[in-house]
Amino acid sequence: MRSLNIALGAATFLLMSGAVPALAEVFGAKETVLDNGMRIVVVENHRAPVVTQMVWYKVGAMDEPPGRSGIAHFLEHMMFKGTDSLEPGEFSAIVARNGGQENAFTSQDYTAYFQSVSSDRLDLVMELEADRMVNLNIAEEQFELERRVVLEERRQRVDSEPASILSEQVSASLYRNHPYRNPVIGWAHEIETLSIDDAVDFYRTYYAPNNAILVVSGDVDANEVFAMAEKYFGVLDPSEIPERPDYREPPMTVETEVVYYDPRVRQPSVTVRKLAPSWNTIEDRSETYALDVLSQIIGGGSTSTFYRSLVIDRGVAVNAGGWYDGDGRGPGTIGFYISPADGVSLDQAEAALREEIAKLLTKGVTEFDVERAVIRLQDAAATARDSLSGPAMTIGRALSTGRTLEDVEEWPDRIGAVTVDQVNAAARKYLSAPGEVVSRLLPEGGEKGAGQ
Template sequence: MHLFSRTTSLRFLSNLHILALAAIVFGGSAWFQATADASVFDSETFTLDNGMQVVVVPNHRAPIVTHMVWYKVGAADESAGESGNAHFLEHLMFKGTKTLGPGEFSRIIQLNGGRENAFTSQDYTAYFQTVASDRLETMMKHEADRMTNLVLTDEVVLPERDVVVEERRSRTDNNPSAKLFETMRAALYLNHPYRLPVIGWQHEIKALNTKTALAFYRKWYAPNNAILIVAGDVTAAEVRPLAEKYYGVIPAKPVPERIRIEEPPQTSARRVIHKSARVRQPTLAINYLAPSYRRGATEHAYALQVLDEVLSGGSTSRLYKTLVVEKKLAVSVGSNYSASSLDLTDFSFYASPQPGVEVETLEAAVRAEIAKVLENGITPKELASAKRRKRAGSVYVRDDLGTAPRIIGMSLATGRTIEEIENWPDLIDKVTVEQVLAAARAVFRDESSVTGLLLPKPTS
């Protein structure tokens, strides 16, 4: 799932994508393979009378807090023809309310020594501030204010639309890697809205306006469709009265059910080739449609996380050891799988050839490694090592104050529960070599894949 913020595009896969702080939950790099297990986060949760869920993660290492509000709505919930509306509204949420002028909330955060940002994905939109713990009430006051009192006029909306158009031009249209993966995503999903870019298609961004933004805001932004997460030098006893004072007084309202168009059976492999004079290093990518925790053959999700670790978990992983170290075909190679999507997700491979190695040769080698997995699966030794690395990653989960609220928020916004997150290490420990083989054979099917090639285009 791609994420876009006001200042950075937060996720594109591997060296072809920009890695987000909150891009992957329980998959990908080892430092982020963590869990909300009580012994790790010691999180507490309660629900306000208006339906807003609140999660508190005490962490008293420093007198600071991260305050986040997650809305259970993203780009995949947009109306047809309005791609980019969720991300556009994220920008506009900084344009003022009935009590604060445009940018004034941001200035208050700066005056209080804090920092802020926001990001949008296919499945959620989140806003956060990190400040000294004694400034938490100020953050709650103003974040709750813009949950219900946003003021938008053409005078602020239309110039910001031009900003988003330029953002798309600079990050996607002028970025060969982004162009390739945008097209690959559109090809991977034949019908589901995940095929649409989070930032939107340029011609549809240009059609967004004050009316479309306000309609989206009024439709989805409500306390009963939001999650408040506070992590840092606080306790649930301190957070509860503040949450009730500022968020609890906002009335709940009807929010539409998140009905997504179903993806039909896929029967044909697809291939995307993007050539550009800006490309200096060819790149190969192979994406397979895959189940998540919530959709598809969900019983495979944990086994696929283990397989991803075996294939791509560091310098001793299968892909790196074979294709970079031994055969010297690639300068970089890896895989990526994240199970935290509301709907289906993908299992991806990426590789970049050594100088003098044809990309076709590298592709054949990558496919040979996939074939080995399909034939023999993984070994008991690889399984044990992958589980050990995954569990070890949770030791570091609390080093970054922002990690816990991102993991928890991403999980809750895509349909999981605190209990499920807490049980994650035990579920990983139960994965068997037989389950990994079954998962690989269910997912690594040519007919549900897209292969992408990013190639240099000779200048004449």
């Protein structure tokens, strides 16, 4: 079963970034661009004789044609079903025989494929990836078989999970115009109508070296990797990638409530979501760094201000916090959540949550809050270089959503430059803006276990 990464979220990027004055001193990434436009990035790490290869395609669910939701994820599955020279499943079998591990994931913004193997097997897996970039062979039998697999995956990941069911409906309410409103895995009724032609068209349109990034991290020499990439990927012809629509959300001026009752719910919750800028949708990107710091302050686990106040001090919740996600190609979000403690109704919990939001807006965060958040964000990457797959994940995700290596390298400095005034200004600007989506997850027939 191929993994479906619907939302890596801001946490991955933050976790892997920061700890030293410049991220280049952590990863020491080296980069080149092939003549056909494919970008190659290498992070040398000689701690162990292993390597992670990741190929990132700058295409995801948000690029799907109307009425064809799920085709990006469906194609991810089909990429393992054979090429002109490989039988279905042979790609994975070769990787396994050589002691490697491999998988793939699809998001709204990108699709990525990776293998972790011993360093002397990099040549093999690179050849395999280059082959399926241009030589995919989709057979009708395999396509129909995989349709059943994808529909079953949807049943397991979405239809059997009340929180996932609610999340889909919330996205459809939050985004009025942007394709983020559609689930990455696709709507079931549209998955059922997807055709081989849909998959082939999507593949031929977006799977090309000039729409891809190769990131290699591990026990390798950068120049040798560049030469290897030239050998396998450099001979592939680029394609004309269509210009992407400039999707923009209209101003949100209404409050929307989405409520889902399900007997499988054991812990009620309420979540408040608002649209926010992302790194790609705003000119003054300093605001996004301020919101990153705010996210750590309000949602950084058991030490966050909201958790301490609502769970530890007031005892009205078993969990509470907030987040900001501004890493995608489309609009970002900022939000808050709370799950009531025993004896506390969901209405009471929501009232307490809104009191904390009001306090944030009136009193603001403190200099101490900001300093502590910045230190934690930077310290989180103290062991980043010890990870073999972490650098490939961090860099690939950043580059595939529009950033440069310089943006990645300077991230800790930019976070370190955030001031308390900037955090408070960003919080007030975006949390005071009109419009929000409030979602409530409840057991069927009421708030069982929530104190009613």
